[in-house]
Amino acid sequence: AQKVTQAQTEISVVEKEDVTLDCVYETRDTTYYLFWYKQPPSGELVFLIRRNSFDEQNEISGRYSWNFQKSTSSFNFTITASQVVDSAVYFCALSAQSGGGADGLTFGKGTHLIIQP
Amino acid sequence: NAGVTQTPKFQVLKTGQSMTLQCAQDMNHEYMSWYRQDPGMGLRLIHYSVGAGITDQGEVPNGYNVSRSTTEDFPLRLLSAAPSQTSVYFCASSPYPGSNQPQHFGDGTRLSIL
Numbered sequence: 001a002q003k004v005t006q007a008q009t010e011i012s013v014v015e016k017e018d019v020t021l022d023c024v025y026e027t028r029d030t031t032y033y034l035f036w037y038k039q040p041p042s043g044e045l046v047f048l049i050r051r052n053s054f055d056e057q058n059e060i061s062g063r064y065s066w067n068f069q070k071s072t073s074s075f076n077f078t079i080t081a082s083q084v085v086d087s088a089v090y091f092c093a094l095s096a097q098s099g100g101g102a103d104g105l106t107f108g109k110g111t112h113l114i115i116q117p
Numbered sequence: 118n119a120g121v122t123q124t125p126k127f128q129v130l131k132t133g134q135s136m137t138l139q140c141a142q143d144m145n146h147e148y149m150s151w152y153r154q155d156p157g158m159g160l161r162l163i164h165y166s167v168g169a170g171i172t173d174q175g176e177v178p179n180g181y182n183v184s185r186s187t188t189e190d191f192p193l194r195l196l197s198a199a200p201s202q203t204s205v206y207f208c209a210s211s212p213y214p215g216s217n218q219p220q221h222f223g224d225g226t227r228l229s230i231l
Contacts (some may be wrong), residue, residue, distance in 0.1 A: 009157070035219065045207065045222040053154040091159060095220075097211075104175060104209070105220060107159040 002027045004094050006108035013082055014116050019078040022109045023092030029053075034068065034075045035093040035105060045091075052077065052095075087115045119143050123208050123223035130198045130230050138193040138226050140208030146221070148211045149191040153204040154225075160207060166191055172194065198230045 003026040013019045025034065036048040049059060051068050059066045063080045079086055089112050093105040124139045142149065147168050152160040152175075162175030166185040180202055182194040191210075195202060205227050211220040 004159075006159075037222075041226075042203070044224045047219045047221075050219050093160075104152070104162040104165050105160070107152075107161070109157060109159040 002029075002096075003108055004092050004096050004108035006090075006092055006111050009109070010112040010114065012114040012116060013028040014093065015084055016081050018080050019082050019113065020080060021079075021090050021092075021097060021113065023075045023077065024033070025073050025075065025092070025094050027094060027096070029096045030112075031096065033097065035095070036075075036077050037091045037093065039089040039091065041088070045068050048077075073088045082113075082115045084115045084117055086113060088113060118160075121208055121210050121223035123206075123226050125226060127227045128229070130228065132198060132200060132230060134198050135226075136195050136198060138199065138206055138208075138228070139196075140191045140193065140223060141150050141189050142191075142208075142210040142221070143189065144210060144212070144221065145188060146210035146212045147188070148213075149185065150175070150209045150211075150220075151181070151183065151191070151193045152207045152209065153202075154207060155204050156214065163206075200230045202228065203230045204228060 004057050005024045032053045034051045038046040065078045067076045089110045092108045092109045095105045121142045143146050150165040151163040154160045161177050164183040166172045169188050172183050205225050207225050208223040209220045212218050
């Protein structure tokens, strides 16, 4: 069975601080895909990134970066120089298929990130 | 390009009432799924479909019914609503295995059962 653990329920930082959201996963599949989604206060789910199990290169997109480490089964997400607009709930998710698969994504419980001005 | 459309956006029901949450996608995706989101629980899979005429249960299927008569539509039915079904419901679609497209989500339906 697949499992995703986001141990940080809520994180509060002051604007411009860097913040890392942790994600630890469990799977028996040799091929799998990891995702991060953002859920702003408006409620929709915004896709941020997908990473497959064969690509351990770190990814950087503007102020966002992701650190994938198979040795520790972790896929952590860092926001550099955080902004108030980054305030949201962030979900880490896992699937055996690249598109999220027939049987969907396994989500973590989410981390509520609060950026204080 | 509408993507995944869910209706209604909000609904209040009384215990015991029935209701259908609608989900439609215009991307010709084979796979469609329903999730529910509860505080502190993340999103949990209710039912999913791998194509027209084929559905299966997810993690939390009890109290819900689905059918998939067309590729585009995947309605979720509550036959006798219970307060425990108060939640936000998300429909999602994704293409065939190996596609580079990630799962697309609708904007959600906020359902309250009194």
